[in-house]
Amino acid sequence: MGFRFTILCLVLFACISCNSEKNNKTELAVVTKQDNSTTTNNKFNDYWYTGKAELNSYELKQARYNEIRDGEVVLIFVTEPFSLSKQVKLDRPDKAGKDKVTVMKLNQVRKFNTGIYDYSIVTSTFTPVDTQNHPLTLKSTTSIQEWCGQTFTQLNLDQKKYNFQQFTYFESTGDEKKQFDAALLEEDLMTRIRINNGQLPLGEIDLIPSTLYSRSSHKNLQPEKAKISKTENKKSITYKIEYSTLNRTITIESEKNFPFKILGWIEDNGSDLITTARLKSSINEPYWKQKSVKDEAKRKELMLSK
Structure with a gap:
């Protein structure tokens, strides 16, 4: 009797253990599924979380002062940990807890000459990868430098509003702070x-x-009213963004398949002068580590003129 009771207990224990292990696996699967919901798929993880940025160079035809200028654009896409409260890159993401969110950062560096002097324009956009829980871009900044002076503009998401700040050298515009309703940004369409x-x-x-x-x-x-439409072919997707309240149309062409690289875009402000950008080269590199003279060879791979 004692022996049979022992066997029965062992069988019951084994069944309970198996059920417990099964439940643990189920719970783990649910957590994994929830974690993956913040990204596109495994391809996304394998591409964007490898410790590298995607660097893209474009031939630029920039409309400015009633003429078309030759120039270059570099688009730098990279994921990084971001602070929800401070809206800056986290130095210690492992200590941030719920304040941490992963963003897709896009730095757009646009350079062209106007006669004797040059323009340098940098726009940085920080869009959460988890768009379900964070549907709006957290931050966007633009700095414009040219020989006459410089301006700096920043948008920070504050609940359902954007806090707008602008600092400029020019009296006609001056420094400005205001708040307006949050919406999608033209700058975050590519991200x-x-x-x-x-x-x-x-x-x-x-x-x-x-x-x-x-x-x-x-x-x-x-915020302005705009209509977005889409056309496709075998290799690419083209989006047309038409503002209802502005004489402005944007066209963005991307690859049809992953990783959906930006092939080019057009900015049409309703005149014969149209800004265009077309992809020249694309590489994936940890550029922040490539600071030596020998690393300048990577610029040749990107087909940069300077």
């Missing part, structure tokens, strides 16, 4: 294409024009 399987929302939406356009056209920055 959204990269995050959301090449997809953008279609139809009429509220869209905040680029700060570069706002500065160069002297338009008040605020």
Whole structure:
């Protein structure tokens, strides 16, 4: 009797252990699924979380002062840990807890000459990868440097508003601070294409024009009505963004398949002068580690002129 009781207990214990292990595996699977919901798929993880940035160079035809200027654009896409509260890159992401969010950062570096002097424009956009829980871009900045002076514009998400700050050398515009309703940013359309399987929302939406356009056209920055449409071919997807309230149309072409690289874009402000950018070269590198003279060879791979 004692022996049979012992065997029975062992069988029951084994069944309970198996069920417990099965439950643990189920719970683990649920957690893994939740974690993966913040990214596109395993391809996304394998591509974007390897400790490298994607560097893309473009031939630029820039409309400025009623003429087309030759120039270059570099788009730098990289994921990084970001602070929700401070809206800066985290130095100690392992200590941040719930304040940490992963963003897709896009630095756009645009350079061209206007006669004897040159323009250098850098726009940085920080869009959360987890768009379900963080549907709006957290931060966007634009700095413009040219021989006459410089300007700096920053947008920070504050609940359902954007805090806008602008600092400029020019008296006619001056320094400015204001707040307006949050919406998608023209500057984050490219990051959204990269995050959301090449997809953008279609139809009429509220869209905040680029700060570069706002500065160069002297338009008040605020949400505007825009319509997004899409066409496809075997190799690419083309989005057309038409503002209803502004004489401005943006066309963005991306690869049809992962990783949905940006092949080029057009900025049409309703004149014969149209800004165009077309992809020249693309590489994946940890550029922040490549600071020596020998690393300048990578610039040749990117087909940069300077």
